[in-house]
Each structure stands twice: as C-alpha cells, then as structure tokens.
Amino acid sequence: MTSDARNPRACLLGTGRALPAAQENAAPSDAPPADGAPSEASAGRGRRRAAAGETTSDLAARAARAALDAAGLGPRDLGMIILATSSGDAPMPATAVYVQQKLGAELIPSFDLSASLTGFLYGLSVANQFVTAGTLRHVLVIGADLLSRRVDPRDRAAAALFGDGAGAVVVGPAAGDGRGILSVSLRADGKKADVLQVPGGGSAEPLTQERLADRRHALRVNHAELRRAVEERLGVQALAAIEAAGLTPADLDWVIPHHADAHLAGLLAERLGCPTQRVFGALDAAGASAGSVAMALDEGLRDGRIQPGHRVLLCALGGGLTWGGAVVRV
The missing domain is CATH 3.40.47.10 (Thiolase/Chalcone synthase)
Structure with missing residues (x-):
C-alpha cells in the first residue's frame, strides 16, 4: 500500500503488451484428456504459442518498448528493470539482463522476480516503493512467460490454461491529480x-x-x-x-x-x-x-x-x- 492512498505518489506512465505471432490449438488433438480440464468456453482455444527461437526476453522487450513509447520515454530514462517470470530464457543469468541488453538501457539494476501468475503485482509493489520513496524516478515492470514450453502436453487441462505473452508498465512519479x-x-x-x-x-x-x-x-x-x-x-x-x-x-x-x-x-x-x-x-x-x-x-x-x-x-x-x-x- 502507498503511504497515502488518496494522494498516490507513483503512477502508471505507460503500458504495453506483446504476443507471439503464431496462434495454435491449446493442446495437441491426440493428447489424452485430463481430470479437471476447463470447459471449452473458458479453455482459451487459439492460445498463442511462441515460435521456434522466440524467447521470453524477446516478448518482454517488445512489451517494454510499447510501454516506453506510451510513456514518452526511452530506455535511457529508466532507473530499474523488474521482470516477473517463471519461464526465463535460462536458469542463469536473470532474463531481465537480456531485456536490458535488447532495449539498450543504461547499466541499471535489472532482475527477475518469481511469483508465478502474481509476479506482475509483486513487481508493481516493488516499483511503487522505489518511486514513492523518491529513490528512483522511472521503473519498468514486465510480466512475461512462455509457459507453453513448461507444460506437459499430456496434461490437456494445463495446456489449455497456459500460453505465452508479455505485458509491461512504466512506473513513475504521480502528477498530483489523484491518478496512480x-x-x-x-x-x-x-x-x-x-x-x-x-x-x-x-x-x-x-x-x-x-x-x-x-x-x-x-x-x-x-x-x-x-x-x-x-x-x-x-x-x-x-x-x-x-x-x-x-x-x-x-x-x-x-x-x-x-x-x-x-x-x-x-x-x-x-x-x-x-x-x-x-x-x-x-x-x-x-x-x-x-x-x-x-x-x-x-x-x-x-x-x-x-x-x-x-x-x-x-x-x-x-x-x-x-x-x-x-x-x-x-
């Protein structure tokens, strides 16, 4: 929570998202059924899947550029990059450093945060604290996953639920107009x-x-x-x-x-x-x-x-x- 919810000191300056170009069925047609599978109406038919060679950092960087453009800022305006993901490019290093590299950002702190589907909200909380305290001016928060590469294709329910994509926001100082x-x-x-x-x-x-x-x-x-x-x-x-x-x-x-x-x-x-x-x-x-x-x-x-x-x-x-x-x- 901010120190004064009625007068927020950090706000969302810009947002962006990125989807893979490909669109495929949620699960292979020959995969066996699974207990607890979601209904067809809510299973996300046509869930997008990353193409071969496409990585989590690729989608994260695309979403980040869109958020920066919406905020009227560039990579060199950033003070920190937080990437929430459970499916990074590799176990080490943090995928955020690949995003930093692809954006051409300065030598700023860049790290991954792992909290599954809640990761973006955890990252938003961290960014809010830095901006509200006045420690940093602009923090990029990204949520990105390629869970299609983590799913067991034999589990139709999981394959139907999870897909690929990235969303990003730029957090910065609030303007004092109640928004934030x-x-x-x-x-x-x-x-x-x-x-x-x-x-x-x-x-x-x-x-x-x-x-x-x-x-x-x-x-x-x-x-x-x-x-x-x-x-x-x-x-x-x-x-x-x-x-x-x-x-x-x-x-x-x-x-x-x-x-x-x-x-x-x-x-x-x-x-x-x-x-x-x-x-x-x-x-x-x-x-x-x-x-x-x-x-x-x-x-x-x-x-x-x-x-x-x-x-x-x-x-x-x-x-x-x-x-x-x-x-x-x-």
Missing part, C-alpha cells in the same frame, strides 16, 4: 507450494535422465486445489486491496483478474457485488501467467474501454501459492 497506484495487497502460502509447480531442475531435484523421462521438468498442476484456492482467496484479497485504497467495490470501474474465465468473472462479481460486465476479460491475455494482468490492462487502455481516471482492480493467484490485488487509477 492506490494500493497493493499481497499474500503467499508456502504450505500449498505443490499445487502449481515445476518440481525438477533446481537444487532439490537436479535433472537426470530418469527425472527427464518422468517429465519432472514440466509444469504440474493440481487443478482441483488451484480452482479451490482461486475461489477462496482471490475475492477476499480483492476486497483487502479495495479497502486499502480507501474505496468500496462500487467505486471501481473495472476488475481485471489473471484469467478471462466466465466462472471466475462470476465469482468475483458476486463477491464484490458488481456487474459481471465490469470484470474485464481479455482472451489474448488469458493464460499468459505473469503477463496476463498487464496485457489485459494495456488492451483495455488502447481500445478505449478503460478511460483516463478509471479506477481498476488488478488481481491474480498463482504458484507459491501467491495471490494479491492492486488498485490503480489510470
């Missing part, structure tokens, strides 16, 4: 770490031929537990973020969750007591993990549905488990 980051409220529950995870490839399970054969390097999802967590946690945290901003649900113009799912939209609308029409569903952004919320925000701003001065709730839940909400006046 009004609150950020975050949570995590490590006791639920196995609900959404990639178990192999780290220090606990270095990859071996046996673990590769068992696909321990692929994304594993407990779909029933993940759905239950979303239903139990997301609305509660959304209300916490709204209260921290000094607002009520009636004050919101839009609600942007991490997935364009009709069931999730209905649950959030019911919990917040708002019309489902105010729950923003951007199908291209759905399933892009850390990129989803930022991509949907950019889409709404660029197509005119989200207008300057609108109050927007951003909310997400992902592996960790992590979840959170943020209220911004754009």
Whole structure:
C-alpha cells in the first residue's frame, strides 16, 4: 500500500503488451484428456504459442518498448528493470539482463522476480516503493512467460490454461491529480507450494535422465486445489486491496483478474457485488501467467474501454501459492 492512498505518489506512465505471432490449438488433438480440464468456453482455444527461437526476453522487450513509447520515454530514462517470470530464457543469468541488453538501457539494476501468475503485482509493489520513496524516478515492470514450453502436453487441462505473452508498465512519479497506484495487497502460502509447480531442475531435484523421462521438468498442476484456492482467496484479497485504497467495490470501474474465465468473472462479481460486465476479460491475455494482468490492462487502455481516471482492480493467484490485488487509477 502507498503511504497515502488518496494522494498516490507513483503512477502508471505507460503500458504495453506483446504476443507471439503464431496462434495454435491449446493442446495437441491426440493428447489424452485430463481430470479437471476447463470447459471449452473458458479453455482459451487459439492460445498463442511462441515460435521456434522466440524467447521470453524477446516478448518482454517488445512489451517494454510499447510501454516506453506510451510513456514518452526511452530506455535511457529508466532507473530499474523488474521482470516477473517463471519461464526465463535460462536458469542463469536473470532474463531481465537480456531485456536490458535488447532495449539498450543504461547499466541499471535489472532482475527477475518469481511469483508465478502474481509476479506482475509483486513487481508493481516493488516499483511503487522505489518511486514513492523518491529513490528512483522511472521503473519498468514486465510480466512475461512462455509457459507453453513448461507444460506437459499430456496434461490437456494445463495446456489449455497456459500460453505465452508479455505485458509491461512504466512506473513513475504521480502528477498530483489523484491518478496512480492506490494500493497493493499481497499474500503467499508456502504450505500449498505443490499445487502449481515445476518440481525438477533446481537444487532439490537436479535433472537426470530418469527425472527427464518422468517429465519432472514440466509444469504440474493440481487443478482441483488451484480452482479451490482461486475461489477462496482471490475475492477476499480483492476486497483487502479495495479497502486499502480507501474505496468500496462500487467505486471501481473495472476488475481485471489473471484469467478471462466466465466462472471466475462470476465469482468475483458476486463477491464484490458488481456487474459481471465490469470484470474485464481479455482472451489474448488469458493464460499468459505473469503477463496476463498487464496485457489485459494495456488492451483495455488502447481500445478505449478503460478511460483516463478509471479506477481498476488488478488481481491474480498463482504458484507459491501467491495471490494479491492492486488498485490503480489510470
């Protein structure tokens, strides 16, 4: 939360997004069905997949350039780059340094942040603190994932849920007109770490031929537990973020969750007591993990549905488990 939600000191100066050029089916047609698969209406048919040779840093850099252009700034105006991702270009170094290189930014701090689908909100919170404190003037926050390369193709439900994409914002000083980051409220529950995870490839399970054969390097999802967590946690945290901003649900113009799912939209609308029409569903952004919320925000701003001065709730839940909400006046 900012020190004074009614007088924010950091705001979103520009937004951007990037999608792969290719568009493919959510799962191979010959893959076996999986328990807990989402309905066809909400599974994200036509989810975009990165082309061969396309990397997370490629999409992140494209989204970043769009956000910088919207802010009227250049890479050399940045004081920091924060990249939220669970599918970086490599285990080491941080993918953010590749983004820094591709943008041609100065020798500024550039690092990755891992909080699954909630990563963008975690990054937004970090940027907000730096700008609000006056330590930095402009911070680039990117959420980007290529989870199509983490998914086990035998898990049709996961393949349907997760795709590729990147969204970015430039955070800078607020103008004193009431627009800005009004609150950020975050949570995590490590006791639920196995609900959404990639178990192999780290220090606990270095990859071996046996673990590769068992696909321990692929994304594993407990779909029933993940759905239950979303239903139990997301609305509660959304209300916490709204209260921290000094607002009520009636004050919101839009609600942007991490997935364009009709069931999730209905649950959030019911919990917040708002019309489902105010729950923003951007199908291209759905399933892009850390990129989803930022991509949907950019889409709404660029197509005119989200207008300057609108109050927007951003909310997400992902592996960790992590979840959170943020209220911004754009």
